[in-house]
Amino acid sequence: xxxxxxxxxxxxxxxxxxxxxxxxxxxxxxxxxxxxxxxxxxxxxxxxxxxxxxxxxxxxxxxxxxxxxxxxxxxxxxxxxxxxxxxxxxxxxxxxxxxxxxxxxxxxxxxxxxxxxxxxxxxxxxxxxxxxxxxxxxxxxxxxxxxxxxxxx
Numbered sequence: 001x002x003x004x005x006x007x008x009x010x011x012x013x014x015x016x017x018x019x020x021x022x023x024x025x026x027x028x029x030x031x032x033x034x035x036x037x038x039x040x041x042x043x044x045x046x047x048x049x050x051x052x053x054x055x056x057x058x059x060x061x062x063x064x065x066x067x068x069x070x071x072x073x074x075x076x077x078x079x080x081x082x083x084x085x086x087x088x089x090x091x092x093x094x095x096x097x098x099x100x101x102x103x104x105x106x107x108x109x110x111x112x113x114x115x116x117x118x119x120x121x122x123x124x125x126x127x128x129x130x131x132x133x134x135x136x137x138x139x140x141x142x143x144x145x146x147x148x149x150x151x152x153x
Contacts, residue, residue: 010123017115019046019053020123022132027053027119032112039111040118049132055125063117070113071106078102 008016013023017032025048029041042053054060082088082098106113129135 010128014119014123015116017119019049019051020126021051021129022046022049023128024048025051027122028115032115040114042118049129050137051126053122055122059125060118060121063114063121066117066120067113070117074106074109075102078105 008018008023013020017027019025019027025043025046027042027046028039029043030038033039044054045052079098079102082094086094086098088095088098
């Protein structure tokens with residue numbers, strides 16, 4: 001068996017919200033927009049390889065942990081950048097300016113954080129298959145899906 005080289009790396013396919021199994025199909029129906037309506041609408045299956053995007057009911061509840069970690073990482077990054085570029089002082093209110101601007105920054109990028117969190121989360125549970133064209137989907141991939149309870153939030 002000669003595995004083919006993936007067209008995208010793990011990081012680029014996750015950042016571009018591509019299917020983790022084939023790294024080609026798009027996970028989301030709509031392109032990214034900085035608004036909430038339709039931003040998290042996902043394809044039921046990958047349009048290229050057929051991998052289901054909702055593995056089981058409530059699968060994406062775990063993305064709260066991922067988005068929390070991303071938010072903390074971004075907050076620490078802006079804190080360090082502010083400290084290096086502007087600095088902090090006990091004699092003025094630069095710290096409060098950073099807190100306010102950081103809060104605005106996090107609210108503005110929240111749609112991106114929610115979307116990338118889903119991409120990261122599914123990539124941890126669905127592994128890349130370089131021979132996805134010849135390997136059929138595992139029947140367990142469909143076994144836990146209950147269509148009566150899908151998207152029941």
